[in-house]
Amino acid sequence: MKILVIEDSDSLRETIIRSLEKERYVVESAANYQDGLAKVSDYDYDCIVLDIMLPGGSGLALLQELKKIRKRDSVIIISAKDSIEDRITGLDLGADDYLTKPFHLAELNARIKSVIRRKQQDGDLDISLENLVIYPDRHTVYVDEQELVLNRKEFDLLYYFVINPGRVLEKSALVESVWGDYIDQVDSFDFIYSQVKNLRKKMKAAGAIPEIKAVYGFGYKLVTE
Known part of the structure; x- marks a missing residue:
């Protein structure tokens, strides 16, 4: 956030x-x-x-x-x-x-x-999408009531995807959402690719229904069944 x-x-x-x-x-x-x-x-x-x-x-x-x-x-x-x-x-x-x-x-x-x-979040303490639940205040994520352990950048990326479901998000928007004024301190696009790849792998292994899809030439979007 x-x-x-x-x-x-x-x-x-x-x-x-x-x-x-x-x-x-x-x-x-x-x-x-x-x-x-x-x-x-x-x-x-x-x-x-x-x-x-x-x-x-x-x-x-x-x-x-x-x-x-x-x-x-x-x-x-x-x-x-x-x-x-x-x-x-x-x-x-x-x-x-x-x-x-x-x-x-x-x-x-x-x-x-x-x-x-x-x-x-409409006043709620959590955001739910299919079998995925995020608690932004606590920086925790659950899939089917089992905690999904993410690093800080992975969590920030997932949160940004979840509050923009189904929307194609350009890589520049993802970089800005997790780095802000510090984007010049990293090779940000390569790092975004790496973090999204790891996040997708963890979500799939945990059995999450929502899935991050690559949109060739544009970026990524979060989709459900």
Whole structure:
């Protein structure tokens, strides 16, 4: 799962990033309005943590831009301002939650999990597809009630496939979903091929009904019977 943190305070931004990475999220960041707008325009995120007061523009204005381009990324506003007007405006513009600074990192983590669960899992703790069950909060997978042991990248890939069933996913989208800003640190396409190959082998050995199929010239898609 991929999170974008848009926050101008270097210390707070880095603290949030470290906390979210411990929760096994792929985390990207921006320190001002323009960089944040560029990222939300070009990429999709499971959740955006958005400060209202940003250099170069307002977080509320960025929310309006998200609405204009019809992005459905979950958004949690974090702000030192606790006025009811800002809360109402932010929620009316499409924010999923509003958290006032200072806050505990544990609470931010809990709210991120909650908004992702509401939007992608209909409020459930798990995602089921045929005989495959994923628990995103616990990073565990079961096939016919037997745990399927995956490494982190394999899990991230499977989760991305499961929330996009039947959709052809290009290799570039898969790379972005599991590496984010760090894609230049690996030979990403070769690594994706290797990870998908291992994931398909493990799913087949476990007897999973859903299957990852290669779509020649495009990428992969998750199909069921």
